[in-house]
Structure formats: structure tokens, C-alpha cells
Amino acid sequence: MPALRTSGLTKRFGDVTAVQDLNLTVEDGEVFGFLGPNGAGKSTTINVVLGFLDPTEGTATVLGHDVASESHRIRQRIGLLPEAFDVYENLTGREHVVSAIETKGARDDPDAIIDRVGLDSEDARRAAGGYSKGMQQRLALGIALVGDPDLLILDEPSSGLDPKGIKLLRRIVREEVERGATVFFSSHILGQVEKVCDRVGIMTDGEMVAVDTIENLREEIGAGAVVEATVDAVPDLETVRSIEGVREASAAGDVVRVTCTAPEAKMAALRRLDDAGTVRDLDVEDTSLEALFEKYTDGGTDDEIGDAADAPAATAPTEDDATAAAGGED
Amino acid sequence: MGIYTVARDDFRNARRSYIVLGVIGVFAGLMALIFFSEMTIYDEPYRTLFDAVAFVAFVFPLFLAPLCYLSIAGDRISGTITYVMGLPNRRWEYFAGKFLSRFGVAAAAVVLSTAVGFAISAATFVDFPDVERFLIFGGVSLLYALAFVSLFLAISAGAPSRSRAMFGALGAYFVLVLFWFGFLPFINLETALDTVADVPGITLSETTRTYIGFLSPATGYLQASKAVFAGVIDQYPAFQQFNTDDELYAELWFNAVVLLAWSAISLAVGYVSFERSELG
Numbered sequence: 146m147p148a149l150r151t152s153g154l155t156k157r158f159g160d161v162t163a164v165q166d167l168n169l170t171v172e173d174g175e176v177f178g179f180l181g182p183n184g185a186g187k188s189t190t191i192n193v194v195l196g197f198l199d200p201t202e203g204t205a206t207v208l209g210h211d212v213a214s215e216s217h218r219i220r221q222r223i224g225l226l227p228e229a230f231d232v233y234e235n236l237t238g239r240e241h242v243v244s245a246i247e248t249k250g251a252r253d254d255p256d257a258i259i260d261r262v263g264l265d266s267e268d269a270r271r272a273a274g275g276y277s278k279g280m281q282q283r284l285a286l287g288i289a290l291v292g293d294p295d296l297l298i299l300d301e302p303s304s305g306l307d308p309k310g311i312k313l314l315r316r317i318v319r320e321e322v323e324r325g326a327t328v329f330f331s332s333h334i335l336g337q338v339e340k341v342c343d344r345v346g347i348m349t350d351g352e353m354v355a356v357d358t359i360e361n362l363r364e365e366i367g368a369g370a371v372v373e374a375t376v377d378a379v380p381d382l383e384t385v386r387s388i389e390g391v392r393e394a395s396a397a398g399d400v401v402r403v404t405c406t407a408p409e410a411k412m413a414a415l416r417r418l419d420d421a422g423t424v425r426d427l428d429v430e431d432t433s434l435e436a437l438f439e440k441y442t443d444g445g446t447d448d449e450i451g452d453a454a455d456a457p458a459a460t461a462p463t464e465d466d467a468t469a470a471a472g473g474e475d
Numbered sequence: 476m477g478i479y480t481v482a483r484d485d486f487r488n489a490r491r492s493y494i495v496l497g498v499i500g501v502f503a504g505l506m507a508l509i510f511f512s513e514m515t516i517y518d519e520p521y522r523t524l525f526d527a528v529a530f531v532a533f534v535f536p537l538f539l540a541p542l543c544y545l546s547i548a549g550d551r552i553s554g555t556i557t558y559v560m561g562l563p564n565r566r567w568e569y570f571a572g573k574f575l576s577r578f579g580v581a582a583a584a585v586v587l588s589t590a591v592g593f594a595i596s597a598a599t600f601v602d603f604p605d606v607e608r609f610l611i612f613g614g615v616s617l618l619y620a621l622a623f624v625s626l627f628l629a630i631s632a633g634a635p636s637r638s639r640a641m642f643g644a645l646g647a648y649f650v651l652v653l654f655w656f657g658f659l660p661f662i663n664l665e666t667a668l669d670t671v672a673d674v675p676g677i678t679l680s681e682t683t684r685t686y687i688g689f690l691s692p693a694t695g696y697l698q699a700s701k702a703v704f705a706g707v708i709d710q711y712p713a714f715q716q717f718n719t720d721d722e723l724y725a726e727l728w729f730n731a732v733v734l735l736a737w738s739a740i741s742l743a744v745g746y747v748s749f750e751r752s753e754l755g
Contacts, residue, residue, distance in 0.1 A: 188755070195561065197754040221563040229755070230557035233484055235491035240484070241558070247480045248562040272491070288558070 146209050148173050148296045148327035149194065153203035156189050163189040165351040166203070171329055176322055178338030179331040181348035182442050187331045188228050190348075191300050195225065208295055221249065224294035226285045228301045228331070234274025238264060238284045241273060242291065251292035262287040263313050278305030286314065290321070297321055300331045315341050335438040349442040364406070372403040372411050373428040380421030388413045477564040481572025484559075485546070486579060498538050499584045505530070506588035510595040520596035520604035521704060522711055524612050527592060528700040531585075531616050532693050533658075536623045536648050539581055543627035544644040546573045547749065548634045556754055566750050574628055574742065581620040589613035608703050615699045615731070622692040622737035626651075629745025633752075655691035664688060682722065689724040692737045699730035 149171040156164040196216025346356040385394040390410025550556040596604035634640035657663040701717040
């Protein structure tokens, strides 16, 4: 049984279509990255899943329960970190966690949860209305963890978190998956989901345009890493281009740029360069992720891809390719 | 579990914001002032209870409005509702929890101010206060608080914004208290009914008009409080305002039903609108 499944899910607000014919399946036990720019329809989808909004068309089930008729049972088994929410400003963080434990009928120790999400125990006894955004996010994460949920829905969980907090968030996501939970991780920043997600879905303008592993998506649009090497002498670039997995090689002064579509091509290209003359400096940019994201969310003109990837040599895939990628989700 | 947790959190949050202290403390303080200022004017505490009734009828809703008008609308505007409803709370549990919390505050204000009035009367008035009269006063005032808390909660449940919740609450106060009672010249129920009666083909008997007149929570409460003055109605000219007709509207149970109906209908309409509304 999938943890989350939507079928033909559509949500319209008057004339505005926020989510259009969404077919999505999140398998049990996976970490699914739900990506898209602000306003793409991610939060609307989540609000339908939570039973806050009624779907205009289509259906959605969570852990086998229908979102429209069994919302209470669903919310009993999920943990939610909402994007736009506010605390009871005069209740302490700890009181919020205690109420969540009570409402779920769980047996958690509130202090253990507070400690786990890195909220200072003194802060936890202060009114939550005075919390910084980062503290509030940690509190929300703690509330989401109450009752060992089968599905964690994290909507922009890293917003407001410092690097330490983001690292902690990733660790908790991994721990929860090891426990057996499914994690649905929504974000507008690809870099924050790539490290933890098994698969990602990219949503834009209310439609899911691609669902796959990051590796497959990267292959799909033919983007890879860019190796930038400063060399003594620029060799014949044809020898570099002939390496399998290298798409393009160019030189500007003593800097050679090699765009690789396959990970193993990077080292091969470097060897070729080092054979011809000493490599004095080296930089590897994994810019393809941003290119990938922008490709799917901006409609992907050549210029945008080029700018984002900082790799003018990269050939942007056509719109048909993107559609093919989107269609390949099954 | 859900109702209790929602009610406790809401109450705790309100208590620490001093709104609870404001409503209960200031209201009881004003009630104390009424009794202090009249202790040298009247010998009988029940005469001061008459002024207390008027104070409750016209002023108490103005305390209940700020207490209740944002109870649900405010949570929706700020997003606190996402925290509560993201947990396994049913919508009726949330609604009932909010109601219990806010009505609890209103009830505490009634109980405390009644007790304060009794204590001051016992200490300063020539006649010792009659416990039964104070209990009846407290009882009908609780019904009045129930009607208005329910009404303001319903308005809050249906209001999509702060301003609409505020205008809704003030509008309800204006229509049901000032307009219905006839506080303002020309803009009141009597002139409105006159206008209706002027329409050819419509006749309003005097009895029908009186029934309509007793259908607002404020007029219902004022008439219900006649029970406080049982046996002494002829003691003061002011008491002649109570209707003593041999009709249902002059009976306590009828007025009590009117107040309960305001509460029940408001809660039902408010809940249905909340249950159907989309959050987030």
C-alpha cells in the first residue's frame, strides 16, 4: 500500500487552478522530495491531503484512507510540519508538544522530543510567541515527530533553519526512515532534498512535470558536472571530447572547462588533461541540479539553462524531452 | 481528549494574554462600583440588582465581543489553526473546545461579579441581600452570556477576516441590543414595525408586536430578570418596566427558551459554516 496516492487530483479556487490533474504515488518507506517554486501548488496539495481543502476533482488517499472522509484517522497516523502556521503565542514550546502527545494519545516524553530537535530546554519553557523562525521550525518538527507517525509531511522544513539545524533535520529524516516511516519532503530548494530524497517530483503551475530519482532526471536532460581545470598547457580538446561521458570541452586562456554527463568521465578527463600538462588547480561544479530544476520550472529556454548551469556549452533539451521525462513517472 | 486539550490550550493562551483578566476583572470591578455607589441611595440590595441587570444587558455584550470575535477567525488568520487541526482533532472538537474556553471565561465573569455584588451588599446595605435573588440574577445572566458567546463564536467561525469578524460582532450588538430594545430614537424595532404595518395588507396585532419585541437576547434577558424581583415588583416605579401581561412572553421559561434558542441556533449555524469551510 502506498503511503500517499493522488489520482486526477485537481483543486481550483474560482478561476485559478492551483493543482491540475495530479497523479502521484509515494511508496511506503521512501523519502519523496516534492519540489517546485513558490506558488506551484505544493502547499495546496498538502492541504488537500490533510483534509483542510476539499478536492475539486479526483481523489487522494493517505495510508489507504480517503482524505475527504477519513481525515481524522489520517491525521492520527501522520506527523505534520506545516509551512504557514503560527503557535499559540502565550503557550510554551513544551506545552505545544505535550498537547500534541495528548491529542494523539501517544506515550512520548516531551523533553526527549524537545532534545531531539535541538530546542534548548530553557527555551522550551518560554512562550513560543517569542521564538525565532528557526526555533519555531524545530518546535514544529518536534510536534510532527510525536507518536512515531507512519508518514511525515514536512512542508518547507528547512526554512529559517541554520546550517546546523538543516543537518539535524536531515539526520532526523534518515532516522525516521530507518524506523520505517515514509517522508514527504516539500521544498522550493532542490539542494535541500537531493541529499535525503530517494525520488523527487517537480511541480510547477499546478502540474507535476517530472517524477524520478535525481540521477535519472539528470540523465534525462543530459546535464552533468562541470570540471574546471587550470592547466600549464591546453591540450588538443578533441582528445578530451572523445572520452565517453564528456559532452563538451572548451578552453578560455589556461582554464579548460569539461562538461561531463557521466560521473566517471570526470576523472578520465582529468587524467587526459594531466597527461598533456600539469593541472595546477581544479574546481568541480555540480551545477546541473539547479539547471535541472530551472529546466522544469521555468519552461526551460536555452538561455536560462545556460545561465543557471554556467555552462554555455550545455545543450538544453527540447520541450518534448521535458514532457517525456514527466510522462516517464510511471 | 481533543475538546479538553483545545479548550485548555485556548484558555491558557487567553489567560496569559490578560484578556481573561481584563474581561473578568474589569467587569466585576464595574459591578462593584454600581453597588458601592448605590449603598447610600437604597436600603434594599435588590433595587441595585435592577441597575446591575441593565448594566449586564447593555454592557456585558461589549465585553464578550472582544473576548470571542477572534476566537476562530484569529486562529485562521494567524495559522494557529493549522497546528491544532494538523493534529487529530475533529472539527467539532475544535469548535466545541473554543466554545467551552470562551464561555468559561464569560461564566466566570458572571459568577465573580454576582459574588462581588452580594458581598458588598451584605457588608454595606441596610437590608441583608436575599441569596435567592442573587442566584436568579446570576442564572439568567449566565443564559445571556451563553447566547452572546454562541453568537459571537458563530460570527467568528464564519468570518474570513479580522475586520468582518469585528463588524459582524458590532452589527449583532447594534441590532440585537440597541435596535431591538429601542435605545435609539427612530432607528429601532418599534419604528421598523410601524413601517411594516403601514404596508397595505399587513396587519400586526399588538400581541404579535410584543412577542417580536421579546425575541432578542437583550429584551429576553431583561424580561427574564423579572424573576429576580418576584414579590417586590410594586416596590419601585422602575420595576414597572417589566411586562406583567398574561401572555407567554411575560413568563420566565419563555424568555429562557429565547436565550437558549439564540445559543443553539448560533452554535448550529456557526458549526455548519466552520465544518464546510476550507482551511489554509
